[in-house]
Amino acid sequence: MVKKSVHEINRKIEDGSVNVVTAEEMVTIVEELGAEGAAKEVDVVTTGTFGAMCSSGLMLNLGHSEPPIKIQKIWFNNVEAYSGLAAVDAYLGAAQISDTRGIQYGGAHVIEDLLRGKEIDVHATSYGTDCYPRKVLDTIISLEDLNEAILLNPRNAYQKYAAATNSSKRTLHTYMGELLPNLGNVTYSGAGVLSPLSNDPNYETIGMGTRIFMGGTQGYVIGNGTQHSPSSGFGTLMLKGNLKEMNPDYLRAASFTGYGATLYMGVGIPIPILNEKLAAATAVRDEDIVTTIEDYAVGSRDKPVIREVSYAELRSGSVQIDGKDVPTSSLSSFKNARKIANELKAWVKHGKFFVSMPVERLCAEGSAKPMKETQVVPLVKDVMSSFVVTIKRDQTVQDAAKKIWANSFNHLTVISDSGELVGILTAWDISKAVAENCFDSVESVMTKKVLTCAPNEPVDLAARRLDRYGVSAMPVIDAQRQVLGIITSDNISKLLARRY
Amino acid sequence: MKIKITIPTERIHNPIISESIVETGILINIMVANIDSTYGELIADVNDLKFDKIKNALESRGAIVSILDRPIHRDEEECIECGACISVCPMNVYSFDDSWNVLVDEKKCIQCGVCIKMCPHGALKLGE
Numbered sequence: 001m002v003k004k005s006v007h008e009i010n011r012k013i014e015d016g017s018v019n020v021v022t023a024e025e026m027v028t029i030v031e032e033l034g035a036e037g038a039a040k041e042v043d044v045v046t047t048g049t050f051g052a053m054c055s056s057g058l059m060l061n062l063g064h065s066e067p068p069i070k071i072q073k074i075w076f077n078n079v080e081a082y083s084g085l086a087a088v089d090a091y092l093g094a095a096q097i098s099d100t101r102g103i104q105y106g107g108a109h110v111i112e113d114l115l116r117g118k119e120i121d122v123h124a125t126s127y128g129t130d131c132y133p134r135k136v137l138d139t140i141i142s143l144e145d146l147n148e149a150i151l152l153n154p155r156n157a158y159q160k161y162a163a164a165t166n167s168s169k170r171t172l173h174t175y176m177g178e179l180l181p182n183l184g185n186v187t188y189s190g191a192g193v194l195s196p197l198s199n200d201p202n203y204e205t206i207g208m209g210t211r212i213f214m215g216g217t218q219g220y221v222i223g224n225g226t227q228h229s230p231s232s233g234f235g236t237l238m239l240k241g242n243l244k245e246m247n248p249d250y251l252r253a254a255s256f257t258g259y260g261a262t263l264y265m266g267v268g269i270p271i272p273i274l275n276e277k278l279a280a281a282t283a284v285r286d287e288d289i290v291t292t293i294e295d296y297a298v299g300s301r302d303k304p305v306i307r308e309v310s311y312a313e314l315r316s317g318s319v320q321i322d323g324k325d326v327p328t329s330s331l332s333s334f335k336n337a338r339k340i341a342n343e344l345k346a347w348v349k350h351g352k353f354f355v356s357m358p359v360e361r362l363c364a365e366g367s368a369k370p371m372k373e374t375q376v377v378p379l380v381k382d383v384m385s386s387f388v389v390t391i392k393r394d395q396t397v398q399d400a401a402k403k404i405w406a407n408s409f410n411h412l413t414v415i416s417d418s419g420e421l422v423g424i425l426t427a428w429d430i431s432k433a434v435a436e437n438c439f440d441s442v443e444s445v446m447t448k449k450v451l452t453c454a455p456n457e458p459v460d461l462a463a464r465r466l467d468r469y470g471v472s473a474m475p476v477i478d479a480q481r482q483v484l485g486i487i488t489s490d491n492i493s494k495l496l497a498r499r500y
Numbered sequence: 501m502k503i504k505i506t507i508p509t510e511r512i513h514n515p516i517i518s519e520s521i522v523e524t525g526i527l528i529n530i531m532v533a534n535i536d537s538t539y540g541e542l543i544a545d546v547n548d549l550k551f552d553k554i555k556n557a558l559e560s561r562g563a564i565v566s567i568l569d570r571p572i573h574r575d576e577e578e579c580i581e582c583g584a585c586i587s588v589c590p591m592n593v594y595s596f597d598d599s600w601n602v603l604v605d606e607k608k609c610i611q612c613g614v615c616i617k618m619c620p621h622g623a624l625k626l627g628e
Contacts, residue, residue, distance in 0.1 A: 050580070051582075052620065104622075173617075177584050177588075177618050177620070178588050178614065178617055178618040180587075180588060184588075185587035185588055186587065187584065187587065252580055252621065254620035254621050255620060255622065256620050257617040257618070262620070264580060264620075264621075317586075317595075317596075326587075327586065327587040328586075328587055329582075329583055329584045329585070329586045329587035329588065329618075330582055330583040330584070330586075331582055331584050331620065332582055333580045333581050333582040333583075333600075334583075334600045335581045335599065335600040335601060336580060336581070338600065
C-alpha cells in the first residue's frame with residue numbers, strides 16, 4: 001500500500017524533487033509499473049480540457065459613479081448583464097447575445113475583448129433613489145478599470161459529454177455544431193484521456209477548494225457544477241478565477257451558427273497521487289471512457305440513443321453507425337487540452353503551483369432532475385381535428401372539389417387503397433388545377449411529399465415545423481402511416497387564444 | 501486544378517459552358533453551380549494542361565475565369581484547432597496531424613461553404 005499526503009507532495013514541489021506527468025503519459029507508466037509502482041514513482045498527474053462551456057460568466061464591480069447610480073439594467077457593448085444586486089455589481093453571462101449584433105457577438109465576446117485590453121461601451125439605467133439619484137449612465141471601460149472581474153462559471157469541465165448526430169433530412173444547427181442530414185456526421189466534446197473528472201471519477205482530490213489551472217492562471221473549484229450528475233458519469237464543476245490574470249490563449253469566445261454565443265475555457269486540474277487507487281484511476285484511456293451518440297433530430301429533452309461509443313472511436317476520425325463509417329468532428333481542442341496539461345505540469349515542476357486537497361468532497365452519487373412543469377404541454381393529439389376528409393388517389397379533381405365543398409374543409413388527405421397516407425390536396429391545389437384546365441386524377445395534382453407529425457409530439461414542435469416549411473396543415477399519422485387526424489394553423493391559433 | 505467560372509447577367513441565357521465544352525472537347529467536372537436568371541457562378545475541376553484552352557473558349561463567350569489558388573482561408577489566430585470543420589467537409593480538405601494540429605489541403609476545396617458555418621470561431625473565409 002502506497003500512502004502519500006498532499007503536504008509531502010507539496011514539500012517535493014518546493015524542493016524540486018516532485019515527479020509530475022500528464023494523464024496521457026500516466027497511461028503507459030501504469031501499464032509498465034502497475035498501479036502500485038506508478039503510485040510510488042509519480043506524485044502528480046495533470047489533466048486538461050479546452051472546449052465550449054456555455055455556463056460561464058463574469059462577476060464584475062464597476063466602482064461608484066458621481067453622482068452615484070443603483071444600476072437596474074446594464075449593457076456591455078449592447079450585451080445585457082444581470083445587475084439586480086447592490087449598486088454597481090453585475091453578472092455577464094457568456095451565452096447572452098447582443099441586442100444589436102445578434103448571436104455573432106455575446107457575453108463571451110465581451111469577456112474576451114476585456115481580456116484583450118479592448119475598450120467596452122457601458123450603458124446602464126436605473127429608477128433613481130435619494131442615495132442613488134442618477135438614472136442613466138454611459139461610459140467606456142477596460143479591464144483595468146474594474147474593481148473585480150471574476151469568472152464565476154456555474155458548470156464547466158463535464159466529466160464526459162454525449163456525442164451528437166442527426167437522422168433527419170435537413171442540416172441542424174446546434175450547440176454541437178452543424179449536424180448533417182441522414183446521419184452525415186457525428187460531433188463530440190471532451191478531452192477523453194486528459195479529461196479532469198474522468199481521471200478522478202470518485203472525486204477524491206477534486207472538490208470544493210481544489211486549486212486548478214483556469215484560463216491560464218490559478219483558479220479554484222468552488223463546488224460541484226449545476227446539473228452535476230455523478231451517478232451516470234456526467235459530473236460537472238463550478239469554477240472561479242480572476243479574469244485580470246488570465247491569458248486569451250485559454251479563454252476564447254465562440255458562436256455556433258443558429259445557436260448562439262459560448263465561451264471556450266481552458267481548464268487543467270492536477271491530481272495528487274496519494275495512493276495506488278488514484279494511480280489506477282489516472283491511467284484511464286480513451287477506450288475506457290464510454291458515452292452515447294444521441295439523435296438531435298428529435299427536438300426533445302430525451303434524445304434517442306443511436307449507440308454507445310468510446311472516446312477512442314470518436315477520436316479515430318469516424319464511427320460505425322449501421323455498418324457505415326460516419327466522419328467525426330471534435331468541438332473541443334485536444335491540442336490545447338494537451339498544451340494545458342503540459343503547462344500545468346511545468347508549473348508544478350518549477351514550484352509555481354502547489355496541489356491542494358478539497359475542503360469538502362463533491363457528492364459522488366445522484367443525478368440531475370428534469371424540470372418540474374406544472375402546466376401540461378399540449379400534445380398534437382390534444383388539439384388536432386380528428387375529423388379528417390380523405391380521398392383516394394385515383395378519384396378525380398372534381399370529386400375532390402365536391403368533398404371540399406360538402407365538408408367546408410380545406411385540406412384533403414389522399415390515401416392509398418390500404419389507407420396509407422400518400423399525398424395532400426388543398427383548395428388552393430384544386431383552384432390551380434381548374435385554372436390550368438386539368439381535371440385528371442387527384443394523384444396528378446396532389447402534393448406527394450407530405451409533412452406529417454405524430455400524435456404524441458408536443459404542439460410546439462409541430463408549430464415550428466409548420467412555420468419552417470410555410471405550410472398550413474399536417475396530417476397526424478401513426479407508425480403504419482394511417483391518418484389519425486390533421487393539425488392546422490387554425491388548431492394552433494385556437495390553442496394560443498385559450499392560453500393567453 | 502479548381503477554377504471559378506463567373507457568367508455575367510447579360511450572358512446568362514447563352515449556353516456558354518456547353519458551347520465551350522463542345523468546341524474544345526475538354527471535359528470539366530462541375531463541383532458547385534449556382535445559376536439563376538440573373539447570374540451564374542460555377543466551381544469546376546479541370547486538367548492543368550487544358551486550362552488555357554478552356555479558359556479562352558469560355559472567355560471568348562463573355563465568362564470570367566479564375567484559378568482558385570486559395571479557395572479557403574484560415575485565420576490562424578482565430579482557429580483553436582478543435583477540428584469541427586473536419587466532419588462536414590465533403591472534399592476532406594481538413595484533417596488532424598499526429599499532434600492534433602488541423603491541416604488544410606486547400607487544393608481540394610470547392611467553396612461549398614459548409615465549414616464556414618461550422619467553425620465556432622469564425623476562422624474560415626472563402627478566398628480567391
